[in-house]
Amino acid sequence: MQVVLNKVSQTIDWSDIVIASPMSENDLSEAMEIERTTIYSPWSGDMFLNEIERENPGMTVFKVQGQLIGYYCFWKVLDEAHLLSVCLHVDFRDKGLGKFLMDYLENTCQTMGLSRILLEVAKSNHPAIKLYRKCGFVKVGLRKKFYQETGDDAILMEKFIQAASVL
Numbered sequence: 392m393q394v395v396l397n398k399v400s401q402t403i404d405w406s407d408i409v410i411a412s413p414m415s416e417n418d419l420s421e422a423m424e425i426e427r428t429t430i431y432s433p434w435s436g437d438m439f440l441n442e443i444e445r446e447n448p449g450m451t452v453f454k455v456q457g458q459l460i461g462y463y464c465f466w467k468v469l470d471e472a473h474l475l476s477v478c479l480h481v482d483f484r485d486k487g488l489g490k491f492l493m494d495y496l497e498n499t500c501q502t503m504g505l506s507r508i509l510l511e512v513a514k515s516n517h518p519a520i521k522l523y524r525k526c527g528f529v530k531v532g533l534r535k536k537f538y539q540e541t542g543d544d545a546i547l548m549e550k551f552i553q554a555a556s557v558l
């Protein structure tokens with residue numbers, strides 16, 4: 392069943408509705424369908440499979456009523472998280488869910504004791520840049536012609552985070 396989402400309030404509490412879980416092979420076809428709608432370095436099935444097979448704790452999917460509506464993938468490198476991908480189903484964009492996914496990512500990284508999140512974003516990807524700025528990321532560099540498909544430059548952004556309190 393496809394979830395139909397009409398115009399919703401930006402202040403909706405997505406944590407009541409969205410279920411996060413590690414990605415499994417059963418999620419692959421829906422994830423590939425979502426990937427087909429993005430021009431920014433779409434992932435192949437093999438790229439997802441690699442993350443599933445190595446049980447990367449950073450490969451997380453988000454579902455509403457069983458429908459996959461988005462995912463992110465990060466790699467843990469020493470005490471840092473390198474965000475490789477974050478993507479939402481087109482019907483679920485611009486509703487505050489990007490912020491929900493990024494908050495979830497940050498909480499996860501805090502729990503893992505990581506101290507910094509790093510990401511690259513295409514210079515022309517205004518929704519994503521707006522989202523990252525809103526989440527407290529700052530520009531720390533530029534990678535010229537980073538995206539082979541489009542020739543677009545990538546902005547390198549970072550956010551320092553504090554480990555979750557154990558008390």
Ligand SMILES: CC(C)(COP(=O)(O)OP(=O)(O)OC[C@H]1O[C@@H](n2cnc3c(N)ncnc32)[C@H](O)[C@@H]1OP(=O)(O)O)[C@@H](O)C(=O)NCCC(=O)NCCS
Binds near residue numbers: 477487488519
């Ligand atoms: C990037 C992405 C995850 C952002 O998710 P989102 O659902 O738009 O995020 P939010 O709803 O939390 O919106 C974040 C901000 O961007 C704005 N925004 C969303 N879509 C926009 C658009 N098409 N144009 C301009 N601004 C947009 C929102 O209004 C919001 O700003 P606000 O808080 O001032 O209202 C989503 O657009 C996506 O999946 N894109 C395709 C994949 C991709 O580009 N990933 C990033 C790779 S680095």
